[in-house]
Amino acid sequence: MTPDELRTFCLSFNDAVEEFPFTPETSVFKVAGKLFALTALDRRPLTVNLKCDPEMAVQLRAAHPEIVPGWHMNKRHWNTVTVDAGLPDRHVRELIEDSYDLVVAGLPRAERLRLDRP
Template sequence: MTPRELRAFCLEFNAATEEFPFGPETSVFKVLGKLFALSALDARPLTVNLKCEPEIAVRLREEYEEIVPGWHMNKRHWNTVTVDGRLPDRVVRELIEDSYDLVVAGLPKAERLRLDRP
C-alpha cells in the first residue's frame, strides 16, 4: 500500500476528514472530529497509528512483527502498523476499517445513525 492509497482509503469512509493539527507532515484522519488514523505519509517506512480493541491489539502484536504498541498513543488502545509490503494490504485495510468502526461505535447514537452505522 502506498501513502496515496492509504490516504485515499482513510478518506473513503463516511464523514472522514484529513486534518493537520500536529503540522503539515502528519495526516490525522477523523470521523466527526474523532481520530481514527494518524500517519506521516512521507515517512519511510510508512506507518499508521490505528485504534484497536485492547485484547485484539495484544494478539495482533504477537502475530505480526509489523504491529507494535501505538507510538505516542495510549498503548492499550492503539497500534502502530508498518506499511512496507510485508503485511498484506487486505490486513492493513481491515485494521483501518476496524479503527474507524471503533471510533464510530463511541459516538452518540444520533451521530452513528447519521453515518448509517448503528
Template sequence: MSPDRLRALCLSFAAATEEFPFGPELSVFKVRGKMFALTALDARPLTVNLKCDPEDAIRLRAEHPGLIVPGWHMNKRHWNTVTVDGGLADRQVRELVEDSWDLVVAGLPRAERLRLDRP
C-alpha cells in the same frame, strides 16, 4: 501500500476527513471530529497509528512482531502502530483501518452514528 493509497483508503470511509493539527507532516484522519488514523505519509517506513480493541491489539502484536507494535505516542492499550509498506497484505491493512474507524464510530453519540447509517 503507497502513501497515496493509504490516504485514499482512510478517506474512503463515511464522513472521514484529513486534518493537520500537529503540523503539515502529520495527517490525522477523523470521523465526526474523532481520530481513527494518524500517519506521516512521507515517512519511511510508512506507518499508521490505528485504534484497536485491547485484546486484539495484543494478539496482532504477537502475530506480526515488528510490523504491529504498541502505538507510538498513543495510549498503548488502545492504539497500534502498523507498518504498511509491504510486510502486511493490503487487504489486512484495509481491515485494520476499517476496525479503527468502526471503534471510533461505536463511541460516537447515537445521533451521530445514525447519520452515518451505523446504529
C-alpha cells in the same frame, strides 16, 4: 499499500476528513471530530497509528512483528502498523476499517445513525 492508497482509503469512509493539527507532515484522519488514523505519509517506512480493541491489539502484536504498541498513543488502545513491511494490503485495510468502526461505535447514537453505522 502506497501513501496515496492509504490516504484514499482513510478518506473513503463516511464523514472522514484529513487534518493537520500537529505538523504539516502529519495526517490525522478523523470521523465526527474523533481520530481514527494518524500517519506521516512521506515517512519511510510508512506507518499508521490505528485504534484497536485492547485484547485484539495484544494478539495482533504477538502475531505480526509489523504491529507494535501505538507510538505516542495510549498503548492499550492503539497500535502502530508498518504498512510497507510485508502485511497484505487487505489486512491493513481491515485494521483501518476496524479503527474507524471503533471510533464510530463510541459516538452518540444519532451520530452513528447519520453515518449509517448503527
